[in-house]
Amino acid sequence: MNLLAGPADVPHLNGADLSLFWSIPFAGLLLSIALLPLIAPHFWERHFGKVATFWAFALLVPCIIAFGLWTAAEEVLHVLVHDYLPFLILLFTLFVVAGGISISGNLIGTPATNTAILAFGALSASFLGTTGASMVLIRPMIKANRHRVLKTHVFVFFIFLVSNIGGSLTPLGDPPLFLGFLKGVEFQWTFKAMLLPMLFVSSVLLGIFYVIDRFAWNREPTVIEGKKRVARKLRIDGLHNVLYLLAVALTVLASGFWNRGAMLSLGLGIEMPVNGLVRDAILIAVALLSWKTTKQSIRVENAFTWTPMQEVAMLFAAIFITMIPMLAMLKAGEAGPFGPLLTIVSGPDGQPIDAAYFWLTGVLSSLLDNAPTYLVFFNLAGGDPQELMGPLASTLLAISAGAVFMGALTYIGNAPNFMVRSICEERGIKMPSFIGYMLWSGAILLPLFVVVTLIWFRG
Numbered sequence: 001m002n003l004l005a006g007p008a009d010v011p012h013l014n015g016a017d018l019s020l021f022w023s024i025p026f027a028g029l030l031l032s033i034a035l036l037p038l039i040a041p042h043f044w045e046r047h048f049g050k051v052a053t054f055w056a057f058a059l060l061v062p063c064i065i066a067f068g069l070w071t072a073a074e075e076v077l078h079v080l081v082h083d084y085l086p087f088l089i090l091l092f093t094l095f096v097v098a099g100g101i102s103i104s105g106n107l108i109g110t111p112a113t114n115t116a117i118l119a120f121g122a123l124s125a126s127f128l129g130t131t132g133a134s135m136v137l138i139r140p141m142i143k144a145n146r147h148r149v150l151k152t153h154v155f156v157f158f159i160f161l162v163s164n165i166g167g168s169l170t171p172l173g174d175p176p177l178f179l180g181f182l183k184g185v186e187f188q189w190t191f192k193a194m195l196l197p198m199l200f201v202s203s204v205l206l207g208i209f210y211v212i213d214r215f216a217w218n219r220e221p222t223v224i225e226g227k228k229r230v231a232r233k234l235r236i237d238g239l240h241n242v243l244y245l246l247a248v249a250l251t252v253l254a255s256g257f258w259n260r261g262a263m264l265s266l267g268l269g270i271e272m273p274v275n276g277l278v279r280d281a282i283l284i285a286v287a288l289l290s291w292k293t294t295k296q297s298i299r300v301e302n303a304f305t306w307t308p309m310q311e312v313a314m315l316f317a318a319i320f321i322t323m324i325p326m327l328a329m330l331k332a333g334e335a336g337p338f339g340p341l342l343t344i345v346s347g348p349d350g351q352p353i354d355a356a357y358f359w360l361t362g363v364l365s366s367l368l369d370n371a372p373t374y375l376v377f378f379n380l381a382g383g384d385p386q387e388l389m390g391p392l393a394s395t396l397l398a399i400s401a402g403a404v405f406m407g408a409l410t411y412i413g414n415a416p417n418f419m420v421r422s423i424c425e426e427r428g429i430k431m432p433s434f435i436g437y438m439l440w441s442g443a444i445l446l447p448l449f450v451v452v453t454l455i456w457f458r459g
Contacts, residue, residue, distance in 0.1 A: 007109050009188070011383075012071075012074070012075075012148075013067065013071065013075050013324065013325065013328045014328070014332065014403040015325070015327075015328035015330065015331055015335075015336040016300070016331030016332040016335040016336050017338075018325050018328060018329050018332075018337065018338050019337060020329075022059070022224070022325035022329070023325065023326055024330075025055045025056070025322040026043030026055075026059075026060040026264055026319075026322040026323055026325075027058035028055050028058065029051075029052065029055040029177050029318055029319060030240075030367070030383065030412070030434075032051050032052075032055065032130055033315065033411075033412075033434050034365070034433065034434035034435050035050075035434075035435075036051065037244040037433055037434070038433050043123050044328050045163075047371065048311065048314065048315065048368065049314045052271065052314050052317065052318035052319075053318065054316055055322055056317070056318040056321045056322060058322075059321060059322050059325070060072055060076070060321070061325070062189045063075070063325075065220070069162060069186045072227065074270065074323060074326070075090065075324050077177060078270055079320050079321065079323075079324055080320070080321075081270055081272055082256060082272070082276075082319040083320055083369065084274075084316065084317060085280070086279075086280060087316070087320075087415060088215055088313055088316070089129065089283050089284060089311075090283060090353050090396045090415075091131060091286040091312065091379050091415055091416075091419065092283075092284055092287060092309060093248055093284070093290075094131050094132050094135045094222065094245075094248065094281040095247055095308070095309055096210045096287040096291055097135075097137075097287065097290045098132070098136045098138075098139075098241070098245070099135070099240070099299055099302055099304040100103075100213070100238040100241040100244075100290050100291075100294035100298055100299060100300045100302075101237070101238045101241045101242070101298075101302075102137075102139075102236070102237040102238055102298045102302050102370075103139070103140040103143065103235075103236050105151050106146045107140070107143065108144060108147070109141070109143070109144035109145035109147075109148055110152070110217065111210055111213040111214045112210075112356075113144060113331075114144070114145070114154055114213055115206055115209060115210045115213070116253075117137060117140065117141055118154070118157060118161045118162065118206060119161075119202075119206055120137075120160070120204045121133050121134075121137045121161060121162035121163040121166060122162060122165060122166035122206075123166065123198075124136075124137075124166070125163075125165075125166030125167045125173055126160055126166060126167055126168060126169035126170045126172065126173040127170060127172055128172075128185070128245060128249060129167060129172055129173060129174070129249065129252070129262075129416060130163050130164060130166060130167035130173060130174055130415075131163075131219045131399060131415050131416045131419075132205050132245055132248065132249065133162050133163075133166060133167075134158075134162050134163045134419065135418035135419070136245065137158075137162060137414070138158065138162075138420050138423055139302050139303075139423070141155070141158060142152065142423070142424065142427050142429065144346060147215075148216075148220055149217035149220060149221065150217075150219060150220060150285075150349070151216075151429065151434065151442075152214050152215065152429065152430055153209070153431060154213065154430060155420065155421075155424050155431060156431075156437065156440050156441075157205065157212075158420060158430065159208045159408060159416075159420055159421075159437075160408045160441070160445065161202060161205055161206070161209075162416075163406065163408070163414055163416040163417050163420055164404065164405065164407045164408035164413070164414050164417070165201050165202055165205065165405060166198075166200060167204070167403070167404055168194040168197070168400075168401070168404050169190065169191050169194055169195060169197035169198060169406070170187065170191060171185075171187060171190060171253070172249055172252065172253060172258070173404070174403070174404045174407070175370065176365070176371050176373075176374035176375075176400065176403035176404060177190055177400060178184075178256065178370050178371075179274070179374055179375055179378075179394075179402075180221070180374065180378065180385075180400065181254050181256060182450065183315070183375075183378065183385055184385030184386070184388065184398070185385050185388070186201070186385075189389050190400065191395070192357075192401070193393065193397050193403065194400060194404075197252060197397070197401050197405075197452060197456060200452070200455070201405060201448060203450075204448055205444070205448070208444060212222070214323060216336075217218060220393055229341075232267075236312070237295075237298050238294050238295070238298045240293065241290055244286050244289065244290050247286050248286055248426070250342055251279055251282045251283060251286070252279065254279075255275045255276060255279035256275075256290075258275050258278075258411065262274040262275070263292065263310065264277065274348050303427060305426065307426050308419055308422035308423045308426055309419075311337070311418075311422050312418055312422060315418070316418070319412060320369075323368055323369060324391050326368055327368060327372055330364065330368070330372075330373065330376050331372070333380065335377075338440065340359060342360070342380065344356050344360070345357050345360060345377070345380065345381075352381055352392060352395040354394050354395050354398040354456075354457040354458075355396075355398070355453050355457040355458060357377055357395055357398040357399050357402065357457075358398035358401060358402040358452075358453060359402065359449075359453070360377065360447075361373060361374065361398070361399050361402030361403050361404060361406075361408070362401075362402030362405060362406030362449070363402075363409075364405045365402060365406055365407055365410035366407060366412075366413040367410065367412070367413070367415060368408070368411045370407050370413065370446050371403075372413065373403060374399060374400070374403040377399045377402075378396075378399055380397070381395050381399065394456070394457065397456065397457075398456075398457050400454075401452070405445075405449065405452070406445075406449065408440060408441060408445060409438065409441045409442075409445060409446075410434070410437070410441070411437055413436055421437075441448075
């Protein structure tokens with residue numbers, strides 16, 4: 001194998017030719033994220049970047065040996081340019097803008113107040129995006145509960161509702177739905193189809209949360225009990241950043257319409273859509289404007305630091321790189337190692353099995369990038385938006401709900417999940433470990449998703 005093959009000879013990584021051996025670095029990284037904070041917390045805090053780098057090279061070195069330097073370089077550049085950098089730029093912009101909005105006062109995190117914030121966050125996530133809503137509301141939620149001792153569950157449900165389920169109603173809410181929109185799924189179809197499942201899941205989760213939070217509130221020290229009768233005095237600073245949030249949402253939406261076919265060649269077979277470059281440039285400009293036009297005292301009040309952003313940037317760089325062969329195997333369809341799994345989405349008569357689409361799309365989305373996972377199953381179901389919105393509407397609903405809802409199953413299932421966890425831990429809130437979080441999501445969400453399957457996808 002010629003390791004120095006020129007760019008003209010660069011082949012793509014073919015998932016049909018890969019074995020599950022190539023999933024070891026991705027699995028090793030996930031296990032490191034899950035276990036090292038538990039068994040070696042101080043080592044993890046100081047060296048998580050080195051651990052992430054180790055697993056990235058554990059994939060890259062064998063990939064260079066097996067497929068050549070240029071193939072490995074092309075795959076890494078492709079995922080960095082097309083997936084990681086747009087992901088990081090959007091997250092960075094929302095992190096900076098939301099960090100410039102400060103809600104101060106004597107808001108107390110009573111069960112009623114917390115439930116109201118979660119409900120508002122779930123509704124706003126479809127229009128601000130799950131990342132935008134999460135970054136705007138996580139700090140007020142932390143402030144409201146700063147006096148409470150029993151509060152971990154508050155932020156677990158925050159991830160469930162604001163960072164995931166709430167983004168179900170529009171293409172602005174979550175990347176998979178935006179991909180569907182670009183493929184021809186109508187804006188209003190998403191709202192109409194997802195409305196009842198989203199309201200059902202959100203209502204049940206809010207009810208469960210209120211019961212848990214009421215129980216926890218009753219066990220809080222009595223000093224907090226007196227605070228709930230104090231008149232509320234709230235002040236919001238940095239309100240001009242709301243306009244920046246609106247600019248972010250409109251920029252992302254417009255990038256799906258404007259100049260979609262124009263591409264800019266970056267060499268090594270990498271082409272970048274011009275609308276994507278313009279979108280990212282505008283987002284960076286918005287972040288800089290927010291930074292320049294917001295008083296630093298507001299960010300000090302929010303205890304704004306770059307630590308959560310640094311952790312997410314390092315870990316997700318390794319996640320995106322080690323995910324390369326996993327996505328290639330998934331995109332290979334029935335010819336790849338995941339072929340036996342994909343064959344269960346259709347019955348003997350060739351008709352789609354909606355429950356299988358819901359669970360396979362969802363479970364894979366909770367571990368891999370939910371946007372390309374959505375696209376794989378969208379194409380597996382035929383890829384015709386008119387047919388999928390018509391005779392196969394229940395199948396498209398299953399794919400959409402699986403990709404959005406089940407992003408809540410793990411910390412890496414959706415972009416804001418890990419960011420919320422990092423911000424909470426930086427503020428001294430003890431969050432569940434990777435496995436501990438999955439115990440929460442497994443106990444609460446999986447039974448709920450079974451009910452969703454029985455109501456909407458049993459046919």
